[in-house]
Amino acid sequence: MPTDKTPLPASFLLSEPPEGMVALNAELSQGAVLLGYSVNEQMELFPGEQATITWYWRLRQAIKEEWSFFSHFIDAQGNLVTSQNNRGALRSRWAPHTWPVNRVVVDSEVITVPSTWASPVLEVRTGLWRGPERMSATGKSVDEENRVRGPKLPVRMRGSLPQGPPLPEVQVFRLSRPPVLDGRVDGDPAWADVAPVAPFGDALSGRSAAMETSLWLGYDARFFYVAMKGFDDTPGGAPAVSAAPGTVPGDAFVVLLRPDAASGQYYEFTIEPSGRLTGYAHSAWRVRDESFRNTTAGRAIIHTSANGGAAYWTAELAIPRQLFDCAPPSESTDKPAGESAGESANKPAGESADKPAGESANKPAGESADKDAAVPPSCTANFFRVDRGASHASFGAWSPPMRGDFHTLEKFGRIQFATTPQTK
Numbered sequence: 001m002p003t004d005k006t007p008l009p010a011s012f013l014l015s016e017p018p019e020g021m022v023a024l025n026a027e028l029s030q031g032a033v034l035l036g037y038s039v040n041e042q043m044e045l046f047p048g049e050q051a052t053i054t055w056y057w058r059l060r061q062a063i064k065e066e067w068s069f070f071s072h073f074i075d076a077q078g079n080l081v082t083s084q085n086n087r088g089a090l091r092s093r094w095a096p097h098t099w100p101v102n103r104v105v106v107d108s109e110v111i112t113v114p115s116t117w118a119s120p121v122l123e124v125r126t127g128l129w130r131g132p133e134r135m136s137a138t139g140k141s142v143d144e145e146n147r148v149r150g151p152k153l154p155v156r157m158r159g160s161l162p163q164g165p166p167l168p169e170v171q172v173f174r175l176s177r178p179p180v181l182d183g184r185v186d187g188d189p190a191w192a193d194v195a196p197v198a199p200f201g202d203a204l205s206g207r208s209a210a211m212e213t214s215l216w217l218g219y220d221a222r223f224f225y226v227a228m229k230g231f232d233d234t235p236g237g238a239p240a241v242s243a244a245p246g247t248v249p250g251d252a253f254v255v256l257l258r259p260d261a262a263s264g265q266y267y268e269f270t271i272e273p274s275g276r277l278t279g280y281a282h283s284a285w286r287v288r289d290e291s292f293r294n295t296t297a298g299r300a301i302i303h304t305s306a307n308g309g310a311a312y313w314t315a316e317l318a319i320p321r322q323l324f325d326c327a328p329p330s331e332s333t334d335k336p337a338g339e340s341a342g343e344s345a346n347k348p349a350g351e352s353a354d355k356p357a358g359e360s361a362n363k364p365a366g367e368s369a370d371k372d373a374a375v376p377p378s379c380t381a382n383f384f385r386v387d388r389g390a391s392h393a394s395f396g397a398w399s400p401p402m403r404g405d406f407h408t409l410e411k412f413g414r415i416q417f418a419t420t421p422q423t424k
Contacts, residue, residue, distance in 0.1 A: 075119035183299035209396035326379035380412035
């Protein structure tokens, strides 16, 4: 394996293993200890999908020889199906003999389920090898072949998703005025006449969600608006012991938008109670488009009761319609004459008051304005609530995917922009 001559960067080092780590405490012969591991939020995988395992090591003494890493993929019957060596940011560059002594070394490894995998379980066993030998290991987590038993990842075959609730559909109405994008939903006239969409269900089971969540949707000439209220016993989200590196460590509201169900492209937006907002474009399932520049605006605010009653947090997002426009082709996204001038004040910073360049490119050249006017585009979306406490985590969804992956595109519900005003 290639060995980097530079010292191991501080980003790979900890003083102590993190809370919530699954303990292994496997002792390898030359002073290396595999303390344990954590797995990202991917609770269930399909063939071709990925999970990230983060292993935590410590050296009791310096290792002189150069050893390589292996990971074996074991099926439910205990058979070795395939393997990978030296995969990961640490494993591909820094062998154990380059590590400092008595520090926790963070070793993240991406596991891809083979497309031909035919077992309901993929167990990962890991260790160190050099030439024809493996470094010997002892401990309850070690098998007879000097492999340390890691996580058993559940795998579901394609086409075997539980049916769950019917996929939801919702008509989104044009708002009478643009909302004030301050994170406050209650008292804003823009949301006063908007009915909330169906209640959230538990993302894994489809049953009622553990925490009550309300969702409102609306649009105007420029933006698709999303508002959320989430009741919470720990507003702000206490750090969760189960949160793995790379996942949101506290509460969050996640919006996934797919402008065209026939395309693999979709957008992902996450807002936290602190107001931190992230946005990504995916050109295909979990493939990020690194050229995407997020122009979505969002605000969030935490509300607590003075008498110790129910606490909750609210959030608002303004997503440009050139990203997600679910109106029939006959409806223009040009700003109607006489529309409130206050809308421009609510626009995300830096966005031109004119119609965004290239927006008209979404309509095929020469298409008549009234062609197929009654046929809306096939917009789909999903909305999620992540609620974390000091010892729990729950996940609510507008359309429960029935598995631990928010990016289950086939479970997205349908969105359509209504051309008539909402009536109570």
